[in-house]
Amino acid sequence: MTLADAIHASGKRLTLQRQLVLDAVQRARHHVTAEDIARRVRAKYPRIGPSTVYRNLEALEELGYVTHTHLDDRVTRWHRADSHPHGHLVCRSCGGETEVRPPALEAMARRLRELYRFEPDLAHSAIVGICRRCRDVPSQ
Amino acid sequence: MTLADAIHASGKRLTLQRQLVLDAVQRARHHVTAEDIARRVRAKYPRIGPSTVYRNLEALEELGYVTHTHLDDRVTRWHRADSHPHGHLVCRSCGGETEVRPPALEAMARRLRELYRFEPDLAHSAIVGICRRCRDVPSQ
């Protein structure tokens, strides 16, 4: 199913702004912010407003084309939904990020399914804590 | 060690605003917002500004008296640091919250320690996903 078909089937409309936002997310390497996306879109369509970017990210997320992740308490990060899944560990001491491989995520997800019949999205928010380096150097 | 001692030892100062913020958090039942706290403080000290509340919550968190949690993407929730630890599952469909018991948290934490030597704080951010009720009713 093409983008146009999926959008029409959902009752949404295919606007230039929407296409440009999707393009920007798909071209991006990793985890871009809404402002990153807005900047890319403005290169081709300078009049776009911030709320249009946010609303289109939300619409494209509903359609399953993009997703967002929270790496820190501040800015939401966006990426294409078909990129390989992984979680994030963020150190509250040094700020360093580590990717969590899907098997570890799956093992944790299984436990939550068993105990709570809850289907978790463990990639949605980073897990904060203390990384190996900061843990090995407790002083300082 | 009393509050005054802990504060002085850290080079911080014991202001009326700081005491009132701590009081408000300690009196609160569960997971209060900064605005909840500000409202309580204003009852005794109306001139307090929002940034003073935020800065004192941060200072009291450094001292180990309070902590914060993210239940949704919006508002940060605060509570006393000595309350019983637990995680949160939040359903992205119905918004319902479930508490995760410490044993389940500990089992997941152990895995992250083994695989990544990362000491996680699994209570810091809620885990989003689909709850048992919304999962059992896939239509609608």
Added chain:
DNA sequence: GAGCCTATCGCGAAGCGTCGCAATAAGGTG
């Protein structure tokens, strides 16, 4: 208590994100 140093305060501004509103335009009908 007077005087000093500086942590903290209140305030205004700014950043991220959401919402309401009037204007625009996408998409369907004839």
Added chain:
DNA sequence: CACCTTATTGCGACGCTTCGCGATAGGCTC
């Protein structure tokens, strides 16, 4: 193509949170 319905847009305002600044006041010394 003319016309209609309404999803979407740009804009301004607002909520939550952080930051910089000059004023205030906590804590120490004499």
